[in-house]
Amino acid sequence: MEETQQPEGLSPPELAAVRRSLANGRMAVTRRSLLRAGAAVALASGGTGALAACGIPPAGRTDAGRAEDRSAQEKRVVFSNWTEYLDVGEDGKRRPTLDAFTARTGIAVKYTEDINDNDEFFGKVQAQLAAGQDTGRDLVVLTDWMCARMISLGWVQRLDTANLPHAYANLSPQFRDPDWDPGRVHSYPWTGIPAVIAYNKKATEGRTVDSVSQLLDDPKLKGRVGFLSEMRDTVGLTLLDMGKRPEDCTADDFDAAVARLQKGVDGKQIRRFTGNDYINDLSKGDLAACVAWAGDVVQLQQDNPDIGYAVPKAGYMTSTDNLMVPNRARHKKxxxxxxxxxxxxxxxARIAAYINYVCPVDGVREELAKIDRDLADNPLILPDRETTARSHAFRALDGRESKEFARKFADLSGA
Structure with a gap:
């Protein structure tokens, strides 16, 4: 296997140490937080506007999508991913998942952790894709709203199900049919990303916080509540608490949710809207409760037993990071x-045990239990049927809606 490229200045053991230090207040930046910061920028610029689901035709050099597939002649694949998003061996150097793939197939993997932000990565490849050129990458992992943008532009190749028997059979029903890629024609989820409620038991004096209503209305939490600077998660959870479905919310529904949150801002119930810094604030108790991403919660709980979480009865929001093959990739198969x-x-199971987000693969529980029974029993990693039934995704927005919703949310959050 080809040498894995690591972020400058950090070895895999150091990255692992960073990951485990989050809850101790030594670092506030996580991969998920960086990703979400990029999402906020894209929303502000209307970046999710051109969606195939909204009837907007593809743009760019879609005629040049397919290149000659050199897979048979060149036994290699170039895979771009986010930092800390694939298992590392005990020596801090090996990639067991990729090593096993190479041993089985003879295909070498050049694995690079060169995705730090959706918009930043889009900027790297936009000119090449628009010109019908090879990006030098065969496989990338991007967030659903950016996937929607690239698919609508015609810059992503259709996948051949003949090469995907396990993926086709084992994909969890929860993720099979997103509105931005119906039937998963262009993508497969790498992981699911739930937004739930987290709280510090010391700061709440042992009380559970399990609803947006509690976050916004409980006087004992005043000034110690956080919401995410990610519009879809914050507004989506608020809509659910109001009895509305984010999958089909109207502009009036959105405005009502923003107005409700604005009341929390004006009354100083909400301390602030957070991106990469809620982890430290929650662990220290500066935030008594907040909206949080599940993978962060799992990691925080490993170091801080005072961190609790709740999946609201009204439902929770889920987004995905997704595997795609860009146009002109040389090694599609x-x-x-x-x-x-x-x-x-x-x-x-090995990947899920390392990254701690929702595994999109059915039938993984037994294998994950062999690695870590607690992780296999954690509904933030393997949601049970009841938890899955409460999962919701924000609907696709057209260009006008995206800009308008982003503007209103920016006014609310101060972004």
């Missing part, structure tokens, strides 16, 4: 074989 490899339960 090899990339598809790697996707399929990651959907085998034993492999998926």
């Amino acid at each position: 090899n990339a598809e074989l790697l996707i399929d490899h990651c959907y085998e339960p034993k492999v998926a």
